[in-house]
Amino acid sequence: MTPDDVVARIDPKEVVELALALGNIDSPTGSEGPAGEFVYSWLERGGFAPRRYALIPERFNVAAWIDGSGGGYSLIFNAHLDTTLRADAVWSARDPRDPLYHSAWVEGDHIYGDGVVNDKGPMAAFLVAAKAIRSSGYPLKGDLIVSAVAGEISREPVEEWQGPAYLSKDLGVRFMVTHGVVADYALVAEGTGFGIVGIEPGKAHFRVTVYTNGPRYYTPYLPRPTGLADAPNAIVRASAAIAAFEGWAYDYQTRNTYRGPMGTIVPKASVNAIRSGYPFNVTSAPQLCSFYVDTRILPGANPMDVRDELRGVLRKVGV
Secondary structure, three states: OOHHHHHHOOOHHHHHHHHHHHHOOOOEOOOOHHHHHHHHHHHHHOOOOOEEEEEEOOEEEEEEEEOOOOOOOOEEEEEEOOEOOOOOOOOOOOOOOOHHHHOOEEEOOEEEOHHHHHHHHHHHHHHHHHHHHHHHOOOOOOOEEEEEEOOOOOOOOEOOEOOHHHOOOOOOHHHHHOOOOOOOEEEEOOOHHHOOOOOOOEEEEEEEEEEOOOOOOEHHHOOOOOOOOOOOOHHHHHHHHHHHHHHHHHHHHHHHOEEEOOEEEOOOEEEEEEEOOEOOEOOEOOOEEEEEEEEEEOOOOOHHHHHHHHHHHHHHHOO
């Protein structure tokens, strides 16, 4: 028995059909349950003994083992069940119900579907590879663990959005690893870049709130002219801060770009949400405006240093 004999057991058609089956289970972050059930049943039918790892029952992780004989390194195949966009994400995408986000199909030699790219196509490849290894009886010294996890795509509890539906890594791979699914190495499947890398950035999220120091002006009494940074409307003031942030963000990614033998990291930062006022009451200028920042950080970096840099941006702008 050789590795080539194992590879010969892999049917590309099975990989495509499994990717399509998974891709047509709509499982945006927070609603991974049906996709988890599918993977669990598929592994059972393939002769595995899968296990569930769940902080809450409806959002569980799945793992199954091929036991090694001992004396070798163990490896985890890891991919995630959740997909990018919920159909009700009307303030995130122009058409959140676009089938591209919620289904999968074949046209010619191409498979289409956001969920297939991130991350069910790689998941299908891992599952079929594990099945081929198991069915071949190829002798492994270390264990092989194939896993499918919830909560990879970040949803973080903030303000009134609280509870298990807004958890990600805490009930996903972090929960699974702290409850016994461990190995010496892991292959983590992601479509991003379609390359092999051994290093990834971390992330730090910040809420930046800009205030005015005047009254909540009724629109007919709004004083003008003013600058952006000293405007009596917090949304206008925030626009000055966001413009300065954009300049800082490019400088930040340039200063912190890492290139090494395990890969390249360009740690970017982006304003990805904003909140102020009420659309059903737009007769007065709001006194506060918050914008929400996603910042990628190098391994070993201190997120408090990024916080201090953001505070410096605000001081420079004068808001």
